Amino acid sequence: MAGLEDLYREIVLDHYKNPRNRGELETPPAVRVEGLNPLCGDEVVVFVALDGDTVADVKIAGQGCSISQSSASMMSAAVKGKSLDEVRKLTDAFKGMLNVGEHAHDEHGEHGNELPMGELEALKGVMKFPSRIKCATLSWNTLSQAIDEAKTATGA
Ligand code: ZN
Secondary structure (H helix, E strand, O other): OOOHHHHHHHHHHHHHHOOOOEOOOOOOOOEEEEEEEOOOOEEEEEEEEEEOOEEEEEEEEEEOOHHHHHHHHHHHHHHOOOEHHHHHHHHHHHHHHOOOOOOOOOOOOOOOOOOOOHHHHHHHHHHHOHHHHHHHHHHHHHHHHHHHHHHHHHOO
16 A cells, blocks of 8 residues: 555656646736746746636746646645635645744644645655755745735736
């Protein structure tokens, strides 16, 4: 029987080989933000189109290591169609899972923001490799920036 780590590795590889929501959106109305992780040479380009308070569409372009690209693919699948509030909570929860950001685990192992993470759990193992955490969070940071710019653009 395959262990959890093998299953996680398969999910990450699947998203790397068959990235979801790959492509571009017309700008405007969508916004385009490029995220770079010079430590690893990763590039993630996020296109976001908002419909009011909802992520109407998201597309991913760019290139880089399997962690950065599969993380971007999983992120796109996780946030598409979600409200901005849900996306913010999911972003916090994802960073908390990797022990970075405002919702990092405290010394008692408490977690401020428990959400069902689905496939995103597959990236939990990255926590053991501090140098790769930036690969996993790159797409999420880029998405946050893209949403901020999209909100400014629509005057929301
Ligand atoms: Zn990387």
